[in-house]
Every structure is written in C-alpha cells, then in structure tokens.
Amino acid sequence: MEKLAWLVPALPLVAWAVLLLVGKRLPGGGAAVGILAVAVGWVISLAILFGVIGGADAYHTSTEWAPIGAGFDIPFGMTVDGLAAVMLVVVTSVSLLVQLYSVSYMRGDERYTFFFAKLSLFTTGMLIVVLADNLLLMLFGWEIMGICSYFLIGHYWEDVANARAAIKAFLTTRVGDLGFMAGIFVFAWAARSFEIQRIIDGVETGEISSTTVTLGAALLFCGAIGKSGQFPLHTWLPDAMAGPTPVSALIHAATMVAAGVFLVARMYPVFEASGSVLNEIGILASITMLIAALLALVQDDIKRVLAYSTISQLAYMMAALSVGGYSAGIFHLFTHAFFKALLFLAAGAIIHTVHSNNMSEMGGLARAMPVTFVTFLVGALALTGIAPLAGFWSKDEILTDAWNAGFGGAGEAATSQTVAQIVFVTGMVTAFLTALYVGRMLWLTFGAAYRGQGHPHEADAAMLFPLVVLAVGAALAGFVGLGDNSISTWIQTESLPAHGPVTLNVGLIVATTVVGLAGLAVGTALYRRGLPEHEYLERVPLLWKTLQRKFFLDDLYEQGIVRAVVGALAPATYWFDQRVIDGVVNGAGLGTRRLARGLRYVQSGQAQWYAAALFIGVIGLAVLVTQVIGS
Amino acid sequence: MNGQEIVFLILAVIGGLAGLLVVTSRNVVHAALFLVVALSSIAGVFLLLAAPFVAFVQVIIYVGAIVVLILFGIMLTRAPVGRRVLDNTLRARVGAFVIGAGVFVMLTVFLAGAFGDKRIANQAATSTAALGDSLFRNYVLPFEAVSVLLLAALIGAIVLARRD
Amino acid sequence: MPLLYPLVFAAFLFSAGVYGVLARRNAVMVLMSIELMLNAVNVNLVAFNAYLRDQLHSGQVFALFVIAVAAAEVGIGLAIVLLIFRNRETVNIDEVDLLRW
Numbered sequence: 001m002e003k004l005a006w007l008v009p010a011l012p013l014v015a016w017a018v019l020l021l022v023g024k025r026l027p028g029g030g031a032a033v034g035i036l037a038v039a040v041g042w043v044i045s046l047a048i049l050f051g052v053i054g055g056a057d058a059y060h061t062s063t064e065w066a067p068i069g070a071g072f073d074i075p076f077g078m079t080v081d082g083l084a085a086v087m088l089v090v091v092t093s094v095s096l097l098v099q100l101y102s103v104s105y106m107r108g109d110e111r112y113t114f115f116f117a118k119l120s121l122f123t124t125g126m127l128i129v130v131l132a133d134n135l136l137l138m139l140f141g142w143e144i145m146g147i148c149s150y151f152l153i154g155h156y157w158e159d160v161a162n163a164r165a166a167i168k169a170f171l172t173t174r175v176g177d178l179g180f181m182a183g184i185f186v187f188a189w190a191a192r193s194f195e196i197q198r199i200i201d202g203v204e205t206g207e208i209s210s211t212t213v214t215l216g217a218a219l220l221f222c223g224a225i226g227k228s229g230q231f232p233l234h235t236w237l238p239d240a241m242a243g244p245t246p247v248s249a250l251i252h253a254a255t256m257v258a259a260g261v262f263l264v265a266r267m268y269p270v271f272e273a274s275g276s277v278l279n280e281i282g283i284l285a286s287i288t289m290l291i292a293a294l295l296a297l298v299q300d301d302i303k304r305v306l307a308y309s310t311i312s313q314l315a316y317m318m319a320a321l322s323v324g325g326y327s328a329g330i331f332h333l334f335t336h337a338f339f340k341a342l343l344f345l346a347a348g349a350i351i352h353t354v355h356s357n358n359m360s361e362m363g364g365l366a367r368a369m370p371v372t373f374v375t376f377l378v379g380a381l382a383l384t385g386i387a388p389l390a391g392f393w394s395k396d397e398i399l400t401d402a403w404n405a406g407f408g409g410a411g412e413a414a415t416s417q418t419v420a421q422i423v424f425v426t427g428m429v430t431a432f433l434t435a436l437y438v439g440r441m442l443w444l445t446f447g448a449a450y451r452g453q454g455h456p457h458e459a460d461a462a463m464l465f466p467l468v469v470l471a472v473g474a475a476l477a478g479f480v481g482l483g484d485n486s487i488s489t490w491i492q493t494e495s496l497p498a499h500g501p502v503t504l505n506v507g508l509i510v511a512t513t514v515v516g517l518a519g520l521a522v523g524t525a526l527y528r529r530g531l532p533e534h535e536y537l538e539r540v541p542l543l544w545k546t547l548q549r550k551f552f553l554d555d556l557y558e559q560g561i562v563r564a565v566v567g568a569l570a571p572a573t574y575w576f577d578q579r580v581i582d583g584v585v586n587g588a589g590l591g592t593r594r595l596a597r598g599l600r601y602v603q604s605g606q607a608q609w610y611a612a613a614l615f616i617g618v619i620g621l622a623v624l625v626t627q628v629i630g631s
Numbered sequence: 632m633n634g635q636e637i638v639f640l641i642l643a644v645i646g647g648l649a650g651l652l653v654v655t656s657r658n659v660v661h662a663a664l665f666l667v668v669a670l671s672s673i674a675g676v677f678l679l680l681a682a683p684f685v686a687f688v689q690v691i692i693y694v695g696a697i698v699v700l701i702l703f704g705i706m707l708t709r710a711p712v713g714r715r716v717l718d719n720t721l722r723a724r725v726g727a728f729v730i731g732a733g734v735f736v737m738l739t740v741f742l743a744g745a746f747g748d749k750r751i752a753n754q755a756a757t758s759t760a761a762l763g764d765s766l767f768r769n770y771v772l773p774f775e776a777v778s779v780l781l782l783a784a785l786i787g788a789i790v791l792a793r794r795d
Numbered sequence: 796m797p798l799l800y801p802l803v804f805a806a807f808l809f810s811a812g813v814y815g816v817l818a819r820r821n822a823v824m825v826l827m828s829i830e831l832m833l834n835a836v837n838v839n840l841v842a843f844n845a846y847l848r849d850q851l852h853s854g855q856v857f858a859l860f861v862i863a864v865a866a867a868e869v870g871i872g873l874a875i876v877l878l879i880f881r882n883r884e885t886v887n888i889d890e891v892d893l894l895r896w
Contacts, residue, residue: 605892608719608825612730612817619733622741636796643804650808650831654815659824666827669808673834676801680845682855685862689837692862697830697869704823704873708880719820719889727817735810742802749798751846757855765852766859777863784867791874 002059008041009127012120019117034116045088078131082490094254097466104462122148134194153243165239172236176226183219214274228260231288241303245348254337282322282419286426289315293433325401327488335390339382342470346376349459359444361452368456375471393478439523448530646672801842808835
C-alpha cells in the first residue's frame with residue numbers, strides 16, 4: 001500500500017485540473033470530483049497508517065529528475081514513514097470533512113466550482129510537503145500552499161479588504177520563505193544533496209560543520225515562522241479570517257499552518273544538533289503563545305478568537321519541539337487538527353445562520369442550535385485541555401516534557417534549562433488564558449439572551465455531519481498517545497527513537513486541570529450574563545490600547561516596511577522599468593528609424609550617383625587590398 | 632625612342648585629347664564627332680600593337696555603326712545644346728573629376744608598379760587567318776554566345792523602340 | 796615600346812569615360828562616355844596580347860567580343876533612351892529617378 005502513496009497527492013491534482021477545465025458543466029458544480037479524489041486518498045492514507053501501526057517499515061522511493069552535474073542532482077521521490085502516515089491521515093481527513101461541509105456552506109456562491117478546485121490544489125500542495133523526500137520538492141509543495149492560501153483567502157475579492165488580507169498573508173509568508181530557501185541551499189551545498197535523509201546523515205556524522213548546521217537550521221526555521229504564524233510573522237493569520245470559514249478550518253487551523261511544525265519535526269535531528277536554534281525556537285514560541293492568548297481575550301469576531309487561539313496552540317507545538325518533545329509536538333498537531341477544525345466549522349455554522357461574525361451580535365444560541373452547541377463545547381473543552389478529551393493528553397505531554405527539561409533531571413534535550421523553564425511557565429500561564437478566552441467565547445456565543453437581528457436555527461445535515469465526526473475525533477483522538485503502540489512509536493525513526501506512551505506526572509496533571517478549571521471559572525463569572533457594557537480590560541487603558549492595536553506590530557510593519565516599499569521602492573522600480581529598460585528597447589527602435597532616415601538618401605534613384613559610388617568603392621577596395629593588406 | 636613609339640605618342644595625344652573633349656564639349660554633335668576622332672586613333676593604336684584585324688573591325692563597327700547610331704539617337708531625342716543643359720551641377724562635376732582623377736591615379740600606380748619595366752617586343756602582325764582560326768576553334772562557344780546576344784539585342788531594340 | 800605606354804593611354808581614356816558618365820546630364824552623352832570606357836578596355840586587352848605574344852591571340856579575340864557586345868549594348872541603350880524621350884519629352888537622366896526613396 002505504501003507504493004500507492006503517490007496517489008494521495010496526485011488525485012487531488014487531477015481533480016483540480018478537471019474542475020478547472022470542465023467543472024462548471026458537471027452536475028452539482030463538480031464538488032463530487034474533489035470530494036471523491038480526497039476520499040480515495042483518505043482511504044489509502046488510513047491503510048498506510050494501519051500498516052505503520054502494524055509495524056511496517058518506512059518506504060522510500062525516488063527517481064532522478066534533473067541532473068545538475070558534479071555529482072549533484074534534483075531527485076523526485078517520497079518517504080512514507082510513520083510521521084508521513086500520521087500527517088497523511090490528518091490532512092486527508094480534515095480536507096475531506098471540510099469539502100463535505102463546503103457543499104452546504106458555499107452553496108449558491110458564484111465561484112463554487114473554483115472554490116473546490118482551489119481546495120483540491122491546496123490539498124495536493126500539503127500532501128507533497130508531507131511526502132517529499134527532498135527539500136526542493138517540499139519547497140514546491142510549500143509554495144503551492146502559499147499561492148492557494150492567497151487565492152482562498154481572497155475568495156470574496158470584491159471587498160478590497162479581503163484582497164488586501166490575501167496579499168498580506170502571501171507576502172508575510174513569503175518573507176519567511178526567503179529564509180527557508182536560503183536554509184535549503186545552505187544544507188544542499190553542505191551535504192551535496194537536497195535529500196532530507198542525506199542531510200540528516202551528514203549532520204549526524206558530523207560531516208557538516210556545526211556553524212553550518214546552526215545557520216541552516218535558523219534559516220529553515222524562518223520558513224516555519226512565516227507559515228506557522230510565529231512571532232514576528234504572525235500578523236497575517238488573524239487577517240486571513242477574511243476567507244470563507246471552511247478555508248479557515250482547513251488551512252489556517254489544521255494543515256498549512258501545521259506545515260511549519262511538520263518541517264521542524266521532519267528535520268528534527270538537524271535542529272537537535274544545533275541547540276542554540278532550539279533555544280531561539282523556545283523563546284519565540286513562548287512569546288508567541290503569550291501574546292496570542294492575550295490578544296484572543298479582546299476580540300469581538302469569533303473567527304479572530306479562534307485565529308489567535310491557533311497561533312497560540314502552534315506556539316505550543318513549537319515549544320514542545322524546542323524542549324525535545326518530538327512526539328509531544330506531533331501529538332498536539334494531531335489532536336489540534338481535530339478540535340480546531342471542529343471549532344472553526346462550528347463557528348461557520350453559527351456565522352452562516354446569524355449572518356455576522358461578531359460575538360456582540362450572538363448569544364443564547366445554545367437553545368437555538370443544540371447540536372452545534374454540543375460539538376462546539378466538546379471542541380472548546382478539548383482546547384482548554386480538560387481530561388479525557390484529546391487536547392488534555394497532548395497539552396499535558398508538552399508540559400511534562402518542558403518540566404522534565406527545565407526542572408527535572410538534566411534533560412536529554414539540547415535546549416538550555418532556562419529556556420525550558422521559561423517554556424514551562426509561559427505554557428502554564430497560557431493554559432490559564434486559553435481557558436479564560438474559551439470561557440468568554442462560550443458564554444458570549446451560547447449563553448444569556450440573543451443580541452442580534454437574525455433568526456438563528458440549526459445548521460443542515462451536510463454541515464452537521466463533519467461537526468459530529470470531528471467532535472468524536474476531538475474526544476477520542478487523545479487515546480492514540482496511550483499504550484505501547486502509541487503515536488510516539490508510529491513516528492519514530494532511526495534517529496529519533498520512541499519516547500513511549502504519554503507519561504503521567506500526577507502532580508502536573510492536577511496542576512494543569514486546576515489551571516484550566518480556574519480559567520473557565522473566571523470566564524464564566526465575568527461573562528455569564530453576556531456582554532458587559534465595557535470590556536473589563538478597558539479599565540487598564542494602556543493595556544487595552546496595546547491589545548487593540550495588536551501590540552502595534554501591524555502599525556510597525558505598515559509604516560516601516562510597506563510604506564517604504566510602496567511609497568518609494570515601487571515607484572522607483574517602475575520609473576526604472578519605464579525609462580531605462582523600455583527606453584533602451586524603444587531607443588533601439590527609434591535609433592534605427594533615425595539612422596534609416598539618414599541612410600535613405602543613398603537611394604537617390606539616379607544612376608550616376610550609383611555609378612559614382614561604384615567607382616569610389618573600386619578605388620577604396622584597391623587601395624585597401626594592396627596597401628593595407630598586401631603590403 | 633624609335634619610330635614606333637613616336638607614332639604611338641602622336642596617336643595617344645590625339646586620342647586622349649579627343650576623349651577629353653568628348654566628355655567636356657558643350658555641343659552634343661561636336662562630342663559625337665570628337666568620339667569619332669578618338670575611336671580612330673584607337674584603331675591606329677591597334678595597328679601599332681600588331682592587331683590589324685581588330686583595327687579594321689574597330690573602324691567598321693565603332694566608327695561606322697555605333698557612332699552613326701549615336702547620331703541617330705541625338706537626332707531623335709532632339710538633344711539640346713549648352714552647358715547648363717548638358718552637364719550636371721558644378722558640385723557633381725567636381726566630384727566626378729575627383730573620382731575620375733582618382734581612378735586614373737590608382738590605375739597608373741598599379742600598372743606602373745606591376746609592369747613598369749616591361750616592353751612589348753617587335754612582332755609580326757597577327758594575320759586574319761590566324762585570328763579566325765583561334766576564334767572558330769578555341770573560342771567558338773563564346774562566339775556563338777555572342778551571336779545569340781546580338782540576336783537578343785536586335786529583337787529587344789526593335790521591340791522597345793517601335794511605335795504602336 | 797614600353798608596355799606602360801598603351802596601358803597609361805588606356806587608363807586615361809577610361810578615367811575620361813568615368814568623368815563623362817558622372818558629369819553629363821544627357822543620356823546619349825552618358826552612352827558615349829561608356830563607349831569610351833569600353834574602348835579603353837580594348838586597348839588594354841590588345842596591348843597585353845602583344846606583350847604576352849599569346850599563341851591563341853586571346854586578347855584580340857576578346858577585344859572582338861567586347862566590340863560586339865558594346866554594339867549590342869549601345870543599340871539597346873539608345874532604344875531605352877528613345878522610349879524615355881517619347882514618354883517624358885526629356886533625356887535628362889537626373890529626372891529619371893523613380894526608384895528613389
């Protein structure tokens with residue numbers, strides 16, 4: 001079955017082509033084509049995962065695509081190991097459910113077919129990233145995702161704000177991609193190959209010097225910063241909520257943003273070999289999770305709350321990887337995909353019926369939309385990390401690893417103890433804040449009385465089905481971390497042996513549960529009666545202003561960078577292009593014309609003139625030949 | 632300086648002067664008549680160069696036929712008289728003089744450089760029989776070709792010039 | 796006699812012909828100048844034939860050919876001049892410049 005793994009990204013690609021070419025003429029707008037492609041991929045992915053669980057070996061195949069010479073070539077192949085198998089299942093499952101959901105959510109949209117085409121192409125991109133056995137192919141899939149993200153965020157491009165959000169997302173991730181590309185080339189040059197396994201081997205045998213490893217790892221991580229929304233390139237994620245909700249669920253919760261985490265996990269031995277980079281990752285992750293959680297507290301738009309929550313949870317995954325918790329990070333990625341996608345899709349159902357994103361116009365929906373409420377609740381509690389839901393197991397694993405690295409025995413991680421301690425403390429604080437904003441979100445959306453103008457009703461079956469499936473997943477997904485054959489065993493490789501099942505540090509479990517419940521309690525207490533007159537944090541004006549302006553980061557980027565480019569650099573480049581480059585081209589034409597206008601007088605039409613020219617030529621030639629050449 | 636050379640020099644001076652006057656005369660008919668003189672002196676030169684047959688052919692065809700043809704042409708086109716009408720502008724004439732002089736200088740320099748010290752030996756005049764022999768034996772193909780050429784020219788001239 | 800004598804004579808006639816071709820405005824005069832040039836060539840040919848004492852007399856034979864061709868050319872040339880005169884009432888070749896730019 002592993003040999004068929006190439007079908008998983010290939011089928012959605014075919015679906016994309018079919019949908020683009022003939023989609024509009026197919027019945028139902030061609031949605032079935034996209035869904036079928038992903039469904040088949042999903043079945044294959046499950047089969048592969050079961051194979052891995054059963055103890056199958058990793059499968060690797062590759063062909064040479066383009067030889068560059070000097071022993072260097074660009075390969076084209078895939079690696080199907082445990083990590084890839086887990087990611088395949090996550091991506092295909094969420095993609096399938098989102099496409100089913102979109103059948104109902106996007107009904108009546110004028111670009112319905114194109115939407116499914118974009119979703120299919122995006123799925124292909126992510127699957128290429130997952131399966132790639134070399135960094136260049138991974139970059140290829142990475143960039144496909146980037147451009148699909150642009151197209152999907154800008155789906156409602158008639159509104160200029162949406163188009164601008166799409167560009168912001170694309171350019172911000174592009175900035176990170178520059179570092180990513182630089183990192184790829186550093187490693188390719190050092191290891192004389194683009195293949196991931198060769199690079200890892202090169203690092204482990206010490207062939208590649210440690211400075212190169214640190215430099216390369218830091219550059220590679222730039223790509224992860226951009227794609228996974230870490231500080232300071234996280235500003236695009238909240239604005240990306242301008243896209244349709246299924247897009248937010250698929251791309252900005254479960255898959256594309258997880259690509260950065262996947263990259264770090266895939267190249268983990270390289271990162272482990274350069275401890276300083278891991279420290280930097282830990283610090284950045286801590287900063288990110290804290291500010292994201294704070295910002296989630298003051299949002300009115302429910303999707304923005306979830307967006308900041310995603311940033312915060314991604315930071316958790318990065319933090320896990322930074323303190324040596326390879327399996328903890330991937331485990332959290334796995335569970336997060338389920339409950340975050342669930343939360344987004346449920347929010348979408350709410351937005352669809354209430355016709356507004358703002359929580360100030362919601363309220364009291366628990367009675368009007370019971371199924372949505374229950375599924376949303378499951379997802380929210382999973383996010384908070386309440387046992388025995390999925391989020392509890394993975395978040396706990398992360399905090400345990402951080403504790404062990406920071407306060408426990410000298411951890412096996414390459415990170416410094418201080419960084420691990422910082423990670424642990426911020427992790428706990430963020431857990432409290434997470435519970436707080438989750439509580440706020442729950443009560444403002446579902447509690448008290450309805451504040452809006454619409455007529456809320458339950459969503460239809462096509463939208464509810466994925467919600468229920470994801471809710472089951474969010475509830476049960478955590479159990480893959482238990483037992484001898486846990487997710488940790490699945491994703492182990494030669495360089496990264498399994499850590500065994502989730503370790504249960506009783507004291508920590510108690511602490512995290514207390515923190516979570518405390519946050520929920522505070523949230524309930526503050527927002528039980530619905531939206532207060534003024535938000536509580538308004539009482540601290542400085543803090544309020546900072547939070548409202550998103551820590552002034554957007555302003556900084558806008559004034560500092562965007563202004564300089566759009567205001568000065570772009571016009572200068574335009575002038576150069578118009579005057580100098582076009583000038584040269586036009587000038588060549590103009591010059592030729594002027595020359596011709598001068599030269600045409602040679603054609604006087606008079607035979608004597610021609611005869612004169614002839615004789616002059618003869619004299620000249622004779623002189624030339626005898627005097628100059630012959631001598 | 633033997634007699635041959637003296638005769639040649641006389642003929643050359645006459646011929647050269649006549650040639651010069653052909654191209655600078657103000658009267659077309661005078662120019663045609665000077666052309667006759669020049670052509671005749673050339674015929675004399677041919678005689679001196681042991682080519683009697685060519686000399687005779689020169690007189691018969693050139694002086695006899697071609698100049699007559701030219702005179703016909705002058706008559707039929709009512710060629711006018713006068714410097715203003717016959718010659719180009721002064722600028723053009725200066726330019727032409729320069730080019731002509733340039734050609735003369737170039738030719739003389741090369742010829743002097745190559746054949747400055749050569750002499751033509753005294754020889755018997757080429758008999759017409761020998762010439763005819765060479766013409767019809769060695770050069771019969773070009774001969775035939777020239778015949779065809781003359782035919783074509785004849786037909787062409789008739790076609791061009793007829794009135795219909 | 797020195798070979799140079801007839802050669803220089805020929806060169807002089809040729810140059811005079813060149814001057815005539817370039818400086819004359821009347822088409823018939825140009826034709827006359829061309830005849831002058833052709834004759835100069837003939838003198839050259841015969842002179843070399845005498846110098847080389849060619850058994851085949853190729854110089855003289857060729858001179859005969861040149862005379863024949865010149866005759867043909869003058870005939871055609873004058874026919875053309877006649878046509879131009881008939882159509883334009885002028886034989887000023889400065890005015891025959893339709894192929895100009």
